[in-house]
Amino acid sequence: MSSDLPNTSRSLPIALLRARERVMRPVRAILMDVGITEQQWRVLRVLEEEGPQDPTRIADGACLLLPSLTRILQKLEEKQLISRQPDPDDGRKQIVNITANGTRIIRDNLGASQAVFEGIQAKMGAERYELLLDLLNELYRDTSN
């Protein structure tokens, strides 16, 4: 009963790539209307959910490398969606905050992006959707760095 998939469909890297593309394409369209990129959105979400924090922790939470994050924070600061302060306890660190503007952008568009995920969940079935998340997390957790 299998449909016609490319013969690379059993390649794990490519299958992950394709699935991710399907999920993110509609979300990116939503974000483009707001004027922010997918990565900028991830950073704002982490700050909005977990509060002020240093770049290293943001990079971990948003799944970004630090050199990328540095540039993204510069852009977000220009747009006045975040602000930064030096860490009083450690002169090497800084503390990044989300601004009121940033918070508003996230909250105003949370529903639209959630709807995309719920649409996928509806097509796959909630059970298989959760199973997919379990397997992805298992792969992430059990694989050595």
Next chain:
Amino acid sequence: MSSDLPNTSRSLPIALLRARERVMRPVRAILMDVGITEQQWRVLRVLEEEGPQDPTRIADGACLLLPSLTRILQKLEEKQLISRQPDPDDGRKQIVNITANGTRIIRDNLGASQAVFEGIQAKMGAERYELLLDLLNELYRDTSN
């Protein structure tokens, strides 16, 4: 019995991102020794498996956008890992070939990259590994463009 995962672990885009990172990091290390990137490797693999074809089909098979592929083909041509001919039947198209050098690079390193996937399969168990691939392909197939 769940382990300590980030609270973004139930976010499908981030879970896909993290899993993909885990899979590709060791593969990228292998390819870096050969002097080619992950995307260049995907292009060569498609050509080696499916034979000479036009850029549009390569882009589909290697999961790349055409503007990216254009640059990648230029690099691969400089490295003499591919060659190109105009399509005699359609002046807009061209036909891309993998060279003997390109074929050799792929075949010499196929085993090392396969070993990475087999390592993941061993840790997850073959059954759950296949299930993950099924679910990823289901997501890809059933989701509207």
Next chain:
DNA sequence: AATTTATTATTAACATGTGAAATTAATTCG
């Protein structure tokens, strides 16, 4: 046949991914 429309490949412009090197500040050691 001339005009329009669609397809293919490229280029442009901006943002990010990635690994290595450089920078700055904190900590440790002699």
Next chain:
DNA sequence: CGAATTAATTTCACATGTTAATAATAAATT
């Protein structure tokens, strides 16, 4: 205290992702 080491962040260089615009050819329409 001063040099070496470690840690956090940034910069650098190159490659790719992404959308829009362009050029060339093919196909369709009138």
